[in-house]
Structures are given as C-alpha cells and as structure tokens.
Amino acid sequence: MQSLVPDGKTLETRIIPPEGYERVHVNEGSFGEYLRNYSLLPDDIKIPAYDGTTISSTDVAAVFDISLGTDGYQQCADSIIRLYSDYFYEKGEFDKISFLFSNGDECSYNNWRKGMRMLVFADYSFEIPFGLPDNSEQQYRNYLKQVMRYAGTLSLQKESNVISVDELSIGDIICDDRHVVMIVDEAINEKGEKCYLIGQSFIPSVCFHILTHTEGTVTSPWYTQEQLEKDNFVIGSFPFAKSDIRRWKDGFQ
Template sequence: MKSIYHLILVFLLSASSFGSQADLINLDLTIKERFLTPEGFTRISSQKGSFAEYLQNYKVHPSGYPVHLFDGSVKQNEVWAAVLDFPILKKDLIQCADAIIKLRAEYLYEKGECDKIIFTLTNGMAVPYRKFAEGFRIKVNGNKTEWIKTDNKGDNRKIFDEYLEFLYTYCSTPSLLKDTVEARINEIEIGDIFLQAGNPGHAVLVVDLAQNSKGEKIMLLAQSYMPSQEMHILKSFDSISPWYKVEDKELKTPEWTFPKGSLRRWK
C-alpha cells in the first residue's frame, strides 16, 4: 500500500464512532492479557510454538502509548486500542502488507525455521532468506529482477534486517496475495489476513479469536497503515470493541472496508 490515497478519509472518523467496553481492556502487556473476552466468549487456545500462539502473546506497549509514524510524529486518527511493541524504520517503508510480512518473518526467524522464510515480490519473483544468507542479492531494473553473487553473506541479524528492508521496498498487497490462499470465513484462524490487493490496497491481520457456545466467533485485528507506522490493535464500531464479530459479509474497519470473501491464509 504505497499510495497517498485514502489518507484524507481517516480524519473524517471521530472517537465517538467506535464502540466502547472499557471492562474488556486492562493494563497487561501481551495481546491476550490486555484484552479480555466479552461475556459468554472464551478465547481460542493455540498450539504451543504456533504462529497463533506467537501473535496472542505478542507484546504491546503500556496503556496510553500512541501510534507513532516513521518520522516520530503521533498518528492523528485514534483508531487503536493498543500498540504492538513493533519497532519500525525511520523510513516510509513498513506499511500494511510489510508489517504483516515482518511479523511472519520474525516468527519463523525466532523459531529457527529460516528455510520457510520465502516471500514473493510484486513482479512474482520468490525471494528466500537463505539466498541472502548465502551472499546473493537481487539486481532490480524496472520490473525485472535477477540474482547476483556478493561477498556479503552470513546468517545473522544484520543480514536478516537487510533482507526485510528489501522486502519492504518491493513487496505489497498484490505480492501478499501470491503468498496466501483464499480461506473460508467459518474456518478462520489466528494468523489469517483480510486482504484487498491493489494500489491502493490494504491488509489487516487476525491476532486473536474467541468463541461462544453457539459457535459464534469474534476476533482482534492488527494493522499498520500509511505512512509507515507502528502496528496496532484496531478499535471496532461494535459495543464489544476492540473485538470484531466474524461474519460472512464485508468487514468494516476504521480505515478500510474489505469486501466479502477477503480472508486469506499463508500457503
């Protein structure tokens, strides 16, 4: 989402537009501890070591901490219920799709599953982290890309960060579409993505789920936006905010409305 389109829209929303249930929010510092479930709902447990568990236990900043943009300024549209402890660059690079890619890549890197760190560029080229670690880099000429060999190799944080910054530059919502498959809304999982590819396009990440005795589900959503900004948990328009009802219809979030059928899952 590398366009300035839609920025003017976000300032039209006011805080009074959002639902509010303050007793669902406390002062703890992980997603699953910060946000309690509404009455009648039970949080869905995740498998130990899974991406879902990683997201549910992701750290958030203390209550009252605002979303910061890449230049250090504070986001004006207060659409967040909490801010993830999610360092960003002092460059306008980590926007919606980039932030989701970063979370997925960081999870795999922490687990030592580096062979699974492969993302697709907008032009369709698959870029494995292992190639960067082996010293290969990508030469870009317009929409054409090719691997070239360099002496800059190593499996370390510096190389990994270089790899991520390259992805932020050449990945987008259309490329994220290539790395995911369509998912059924009634089979939604933590780690799934609501995605509308385009220019502009947008993507939000499902970071938590809960369910009641009727099988009805609710979810927490996280996003970055443009310009580049810290990832945050979105408020919702429902009385159970920041939780969203999982429904087979369009999804309305504070800064984007996703059409029905937008749910995607990592390949």
C-alpha cells in the first residue's frame, strides 16, 4: 500500500495522500490538527480489544493509540464521542463537552464537574445533585463512561444534520441506525477533487482505526469524493446511503 509509511508515528506521518493530492489546510489548534497528530500503534499491529485480546483485519491502515477501559462501552459511536470530547477537554473548552443519551436527554460535563449526575431508569433519565465539585481527570473519565453507556448511533443522529458530499470535512460522520464512521482527514488535487481518510470502532469495543478499501486492483485508505457521491456505498463492511452523511452540531473548523 503506497500510501503507508511504516515508521510514521502519527496519522500525518503514517498515511500520505495519493499522488497529485495534498492534505487540506487545517488551522492551528483545530480538530483536524488534533487528529493528524494523534499517536498511532506500530504498523501491522492487530486491533486491540477492550478485553485484552486482538482482532485481525485486512481492511485496517492504522490504529490509534487510544485507551479502551475494561467495560466494553467504547464501541462505534462511543469512540467518536471520545475523540470529540477529548479534543475539547484538552483545549479546556468544557462547555462544549455535552452529549445526548439515546433517549434524547442531555448529559453535560460542565454540570457533571459541578457535582450533578444523571440517573437512568429504562428510557427515562434525570439530573440530580450528587456531590461536591470535582475537576479531576478521573471524574472526566467517569463522565465519559456514563455517556458511552447511554449514547449511541441514535443519539449522534439526533444531534447532527444531513449535509451534502460537497460539504464533507474533517470531523463529519456517516451514520445510520446500526453504525457510524468519521471523516478523519482530507486531501485535494489541483482539479478540486477530494479524498478522505475514514475511521471507526465497532462491537466488541476496539481501538479506533483507519479503514482501507479495495477498488479493482487498488487498495487504499483514501476514499474518493466520487465514491461517497453514490446513492449507496460501503465503508468497511457496512452499507450506507448518501443521506447518512451528517455533521455533528456545528462541526469543526
């Protein structure tokens, strides 16, 4: 696979754009820069799962060096929520760390760190005062664990809007009721044609990873705009429709 540089330690240095393409500009401190600088596990490693096992796959270009925990909650939607949330957490933008549960109720980290907690009974949830304010990283991880437990593809759909392929950019998702993947990087050529890196996790909980695809005799981690413009297409082993292309909240600049 010519796009891969085995010694690359980050997404930007491991996966290079196809010939004639260059990565799009991203601003300093942006989500795009955050993902491009994300540390990767060594090349050719199997995908680590939450229970200490590994999973072999022929359609993986790179694996993020991301913790999983031992509860098995960090599945497809949860891994994307984790990346969104960690980005804002590292920037100190705590007011932006807020996600819906699948029942439509909001769970805010700002409220959580002030001592509020969400109690959940079947499809119902409500917020109550529970303890003293706590800004520790452990409480942040506890917050994420609860969000991962009660959020999913349905909640990501509720807090995102359908966009056109022409609008697609880093941080956008392709999401239906069963599965969700995320646009992780973007490149463009002189004709204005674009291509994208796409990442996912799945069930069981595994490390977020970049997918490859095979078209004819060519295997590549870069999905072209032309492929995603079709009414129906496949990412990994999951079929999607063009109407599944979505932007979470206001997206990322």
